[in-house]
Amino acid sequence: MSSKWVxxxxxxxxxxxxxxxxxxxxxxxxxxxxxxxxxxxxEDHCPHKGGPxxxxxxxxxxxxxxxxxxxxxxxxxxxxxxxxGAVRTVPVRVEGGRLFIALGSRAEKAx
Amino acid sequence: xxxxxxxxxxxxxxxxMLEHLLEAAPGRYQVTIFNAEPRVNYDRIMLSPVxxxxxxxxxIIIHGDGxxxxxxxxxxxxxxxxxxDRVARTVTSSEGVTEAYDKLVIAxxxxxxxIPVPGHDFAGVLTYRDLDDVNAMLLAAQSRAKAVVIxxxxxxxxxxxxxxxxxxxxTVVHLMPTLMERxxxxxxxxxxxxxxxxxxxKVLTQANTKAILGNGKVEAVELADGTIIPATLVxxxxxxxxxxxxxxEAGLSVERGIVVDDGMRTSDPDIYxxxxxxxxxxxxxxxxxxxxxxxxxxxxxxxxxxxxxxVHLDTPTKLKVTGIDVYSLGDFADGDDREEIVLRDASAxxxxxxxxxxxxxxxxxxxxxxxxxxxxxxxxxxxxxxxxMRDTLIFGPAFQGGGTSDPAAAVAAxxxxxxxxxxxxxxxxxxxxxxxxxxLTTLDEVRAHTKAxxxxxxxxxLVEQLMELTLGDAFDRSAVQPMCACTPLGHDDVRRLxxxxxxxxxxxxxxxxxxxxxxxxxxxxxxxxxxxxxxWPGEYADDYQSRFINERVHANIQKDGTFSVVPRMWGGVxxxxxxxxxxxxxxKFAIPTVKVTGGQRIDMxxxxxxxxxxxxxxLGKAGFVSGHAYAKGLRTVKTCVGTxxxxxxxxxxxxxxxxxxxxMWGSWTPAKVKMAVSGCPRNCSEATCKDVGVxxxxxxxxxxxxxxxxxxxxGTEILGQxxxxxxxxxxxxxxxxxxxxxxxxxxxIYKWAKRIGVxxxxxxIVQDGDRRRSYFExxxxxxxxxxxxxxxxxxxGKDKHEFRPMAVVGFAEAAE
Numbered sequence: 001m002s003s004k005w006v007x008x009x010x011x012x013x014x015x016x017x018x019x020x021x022x023x024x025x026x027x028x029x030x031x032x033x034x035x036x037x038x039x040x041x042x043e044d045h046c047p048h049k050g051g052p053x054x055x056x057x058x059x060x061x062x063x064x065x066x067x068x069x070x071x072x073x074x075x076x077x078x079x080x081x082x083x084x085g086a087v088r089t090v091p092v093r094v095e096g097g098r099l100f101i102a103l104g105s106r107a108e109k110a111x
Numbered sequence: 112x113x114x115x116x117x118x119x120x121x122x123x124x125x126x127x128m129l130e131h132l133l134e135a136a137p138g139r140y141q142v143t144i145f146n147a148e149p150r151v152n153y154d155r156i157m158l159s160p161v162x163x164x165x166x167x168x169x170x171i172i173i174h175g176d177g178x179x180x181x182x183x184x185x186x187x188x189x190x191x192x193x194x195x196d197r198v199a200r201t202v203t204s205s206e207g208v209t210e211a212y213d214k215l216v217i218a219x220x221x222x223x224x225x226i227p228v229p230g231h232d233f234a235g236v237l238t239y240r241d242l243d244d245v246n247a248m249l250l251a252a253q254s255r256a257k258a259v260v261i262x263x264x265x266x267x268x269x270x271x272x273x274x275x276x277x278x279x280x281x282t283v284v285h286l287m288p289t290l291m292e293r294x295x296x297x298x299x300x301x302x303x304x305x306x307x308x309x310x311x312x313k314v315l316t317q318a319n320t321k322a323i324l325g326n327g328k329v330e331a332v333e334l335a336d337g338t339i340i341p342a343t344l345v346x347x348x349x350x351x352x353x354x355x356x357x358x359x360e361a362g363l364s365v366e367r368g369i370v371v372d373d374g375m376r377t378s379d380p381d382i383y384x385x386x387x388x389x390x391x392x393x394x395x396x397x398x399x400x401x402x403x404x405x406x407x408x409x410x411x412x413x414x415x416x417x418x419x420x421x422v423h424l425d426t427p428t429k430l431k432v433t434g435i436d437v438y439s440l441g442d443f444a445d446g447d448d449r450e451e452i453v454l455r456d457a458s459a460x461x462x463x464x465x466x467x468x469x470x471x472x473x474x475x476x477x478x479x480x481x482x483x484x485x486x487x488x489x490x491x492x493x494x495x496x497x498x499x500m501r502d503t504l505i506f507g508p509a510f511q512g513g514g515t516s517d518p519a520a521a522v523a524a525x526x527x528x529x530x531x532x533x534x535x536x537x538x539x540x541x542x543x544x545x546x547x548x549x550x551l552t553t554l555d556e557v558r559a560h561t562k563a564x565x566x567x568x569x570x571x572x573l574v575e576q577l578m579e580l581t582l583g584d585a586f587d588r589s590a591v592q593p594m595c596a597c598t599p600l601g602h603d604d605v606r607r608l609x610x611x612x613x614x615x616x617x618x619x620x621x622x623x624x625x626x627x628x629x630x631x632x633x634x635x636x637x638x639x640x641x642x643x644x645x646x647w648p649g650e651y652a653d654d655y656q657s658r659f660i661n662e663r664v665h666a667n668i669q670k671d672g673t674f675s676v677v678p679r680m681w682g683g684v685x686x687x688x689x690x691x692x693x694x695x696x697x698x699k700f701a702i703p704t705v706k707v708t709g710g711q712r713i714d715m716x717x718x719x720x721x722x723x724x725x726x727x728x729x730l731g732k733a734g735f736v737s738g739h740a741y742a743k744g745l746r747t748v749k750t751c752v753g754t755x756x757x758x759x760x761x762x763x764x765x766x767x768x769x770x771x772x773x774x775m776w777g778s779w780t781p782a783k784v785k786m787a788v789s790g791c792p793r794n795c796s797e798a799t800c801k802d803v804g805v806x807x808x809x810x811x812x813x814x815x816x817x818x819x820x821x822x823x824x825x826g827t828e829i830l831g832q833x834x835x836x837x838x839x840x841x842x843x844x845x846x847x848x849x850x851x852x853x854x855x856x857x858x859x860i861y862k863w864a865k866r867i868g869v870x871x872x873x874x875x876i877v878q879d880g881d882r883r884r885s886y887f888e889x890x891x892x893x894x895x896x897x898x899x900x901x902x903x904x905x906x907x908g909k910d911k912h913e914f915r916p917m918a919v920v921g922f923a924e925a926a927e
Contacts, residue, residue, distance in 0.1 A: 008918035017656040020917035055660040057633040064633030
């Protein structure tokens with residue numbers, strides 16, 4: 001299956017320095033909006049103990065997991081600092097204030 | 112026989128003299144002090160930080176009342192000496208006290224110069240000399256109106272910066288072409304003016320004040336060129352004049368000041384003079400270092416050491432305006448026999464100039480970067496020949512020898528007799544040897560034992576580096592532990608500066624305090640948000656994105672991402688109606704676990720985030736509000752059944768617990784606050800391990816605080832005992848408000864109390880009724896904005912986005 005862009009809402013739906021969840025057939029994703037207005041989407045599942053990253057505090061282009069304070073880069077999905085681990089990042093784009101994420105990229109990579 | 116020593120004046124110079132004298136000749140004199148000001152000896156150098164709001168009066172006291180008592184010294188506060196009778200050898204005060212002396216010390220300081228222009232006696236014209244002046248200025252500043260400072264010297268500029276940071280619109284009027292012309296050359300004066308103007312202070316140079324306009328009250332200042340500057344406050348800071356009137360009337364020799372020899376003795380051998388009122392070797396002094404040198408000399412003479420002599424030394428000038436670094440020393444006039452080395456960095460507004468004569472430094476002016484001042488001063492003092500290092504001299508000690516730029520190495524390279532603390536004349540060797548000899552490990556100890564960094568504090572960094580060099584890893588900088596990697600400032604400094612600079616938003620804090628990251632991190636943001644919530648009730652808009660998830664959605668996140676919900680049960684009391692409502696909610700939402708908590712509440716665990724608003728709606732219908740079981744705030748007040756049921760109960764402990772909880776719920780605090788009220792000393796509600804506890808007794812209420820029963824186990828301390836419920840509530844609210852205003856984020860009450868001292872808390876809450884009531888009133892004010900039920904708000908639709916996904920994408924949509 002090739003990847004497909006799906007509209008999930010508008011940029012205004014996400015608070016600045018905040019996140020919203022998107023439930024998909026690939027699992028729950030978290031879509032973030034940073035103070036600078038950048039948008040990122042990653043799996044809503046901390047590589048440490050599965051904490052919901054969408055609930056964390058957003059700072060710069062990273063988020064701190066609410067369960068045990070791991071800091072995850074929104075750009076790369078990798079844990080920062082001394083911790084090791086990564087979550088899947090999902091392509092996202094904004095067009096005219098509308099948000100689109102690319103689903104199916106995981107299947108593509110697996111194939 | 113014990114001789115009688117009488118001191119007129121209680122400023123920094125006689126204070127320091129007494130310290131030396133008590134050490135050199137304890138018990139030799141019976142000491143009596145007359146102070147025209149109604150207070151103890153405080154650090155006048157620190158008046159500028161008090162004006163700008165960075166410190167308060169308590170923090171600048173040098174000798175508290177206890178010091179005088181311990182040393183057997185009689186201090187008459189608010190007594191001005193009216194006359195000295197040199198024949199009878201007595202002095203008489205304005206309050207009618209006459210005291211005999213064997214030795215007399217005059218330390219009457221100086222008076223501000225009042226320019227005799229029309230209107231100089233209007234209300235609203237102030238000077239800048241003592242705490243009364245500062246208090247008057249702070250009062251005037253509350254109007255946030257316009258102020259004019261006459262005089263662009265050291266004092267005038269510090270006053271201007273202080274008033275501006277208090278929110279006033281300030282104009283400095285200066286007679287000369289450049290600011291601080293006695294201490295700075297025109298280039299540095301220009302940069303200083305530019306730096307002040309960047310901050311919004313207006314500067315008019317070559318401006319001659321012609322009159323102060325108004326009708327008994329200041330309305331404007333008129334300059335000789337006709338310019339009129341509207342103002343409601345005028346500060347005269349045009350200079351000082353030694354206060355020698357009393358000595359003159361007593362027939363002592365007086366020129367510009369009271370003439371003394373190099374042993375500080377006046378023309379009467381039993382009378383000494385020191386401080387700003389004294390003239391020695393034809394000079395009068397205003398900076399603290401030579402005044403302390405006078406104090407040392409006078410003390411030695413009074414102790415019988417006739418060899419002690421005052422020696423003139425140039426003293427560096429530093430401006431105490433936060434963020435503007437100026438250093439000046441010695442002679443910097445141009446001349447044919449002089450050479451200079453100048454370094455400028457326009458982009459950074461750095462200017463350094465060394466003035467040389469015969470290959471020796473005779474003067475230094477530094478602006479922007481002043482760290483090397485001490486080293487240049489040392490070279491000047493030693494008259495060191497600098498021809499060998501002339502090419503790199505201006506770059507400072509780091510560029511000499513090994514070429515390292517490590518500041519620690521530069522400090523290590525300083526010789527033992529290099530002066531570190533200019534105010535107190537303390538050299539490097541004295542500091543390092545005292546650290547070793549006395550086993551000192553903290554900055555406060557070094558300040559206490561050596562006085563280094565204990566006056567103006569600008570050498571604190573140097574002293575800390577010396578401690579690191581001397582102690583190695585044993586030196587714990589925990590006193591200045593930064594908040595997080597985003598800032599070098601500690602929590603206490605950040606809290607202080609938020610108030611001092613009136614910073615009212617998270618971006619303002621980060622900008623003004625030079626945060627290293629663009630929007631902070633998960634450590635500093637919640638702390639800053641709390642500090643702003645606490646310090647600006649009603650003004651600051653709570654930043655939910657800076658709150659931890661529990662406080663954002665008003666429930667406790669669990670390991671699987673679900674939440675737990677704890678409704679408030681006032682004082683731990685519930686009813687069949689409430690229990691039924693809880694049972695219905697548990698069934699309706701299939702909540703997997705229901706548990707009774709340690710705080711006498713019921714916890715429903717495993718609620719899905721999407722269900723939270725509906726759960727709250729149902730609970731709200733039964734009268735429940737949020738139990739704040741997730742908050743850094745008031746959690747629970749546990750109670751026992753008291754006089755309602757218990758055969759031992761002495762008071763209505765349940766009723767009091769409910770009253771406290773209803774009064775205090777909703778308040779945000781640095782860390783969670785748990786309370787309890789027990790109806791008798793059997794203490795069934797375990798009040799003696801709580802943050803705040805009350806033990807009811809027959810005669811009233813014993814208030815406890817600073818207990819812990821978590822990571823640490825600690826019994827409470829007793830705050831005090833009161834007679835009524837009303838007093839209990841006032842004491843507890845005042846205590847919690849003090850904690851809210853002072854503690855570091857996430858610091859529990861017992862840790863805060865340990866850090867600042869249980870006695871200090873008792874002093875402010877129990878002994879000082881005015882202070883207690885003002886804490887109480889601030890708490891009450893803040894509760895007006897805090898007591899909003901967050902569950903009800905969310906049931907009504909607030910923050911809807913928090914509780915549901917933005918989108919649900921099924922296979923069907925994806926496949927379209």
